[in-house]
Amino acid sequence: MAVIPMWQCDRDGSMFADKKSAEEHDKMLELAANLTSLLETQFDQIDESLAEEIGLLIARNKETLAKALKGRPELILEIGKEPEAE
Template sequence: MSITPMWRVDRDGSMFTDKKAAEEYDRMLELAGNISSLLEDNFEINEELAEEIGLMFAKNKDTFAKAFKGKPDLVLEIGQASEAENNAEDEAEDEAAA
């Protein structure tokens, strides 16, 4: 019998077999939470939308950093990648339902 060490992220219960990946994911969730709080504190925005925006920024932090340093067109690529992801998810759901 083999034993596989697992790391659980307390914020959402996600499980990882790699400690570094778990810590990176936890930092991403922390950044997303802080962005969400910032949005809620400064704008009249519902909590769910603030969380979605926070996650989008946190997941794409490297691209945003490059965009802020002078490559603004990179931000448009985030939208295109998200749209492609959503289309793939929709197709997978349709296939599962069939």
């Protein structure tokens, strides 16, 4: 019987076959949590679940958003059109 090492993300319990992927996922979730907190403190009327969804959307697409903010705004329209890469 083979032993396969796995890494589990503390934040959501996701399992990964390599440490790098697990750490990247954990960092993405940390960014999403911080964005959620920011949204909740800045907008009194925002629902907690909506703030969380927005935080995850931004965190999952941070590279595309960074490029859009650096002068390629059309890239924002591509978010959601292709499968998410995690």
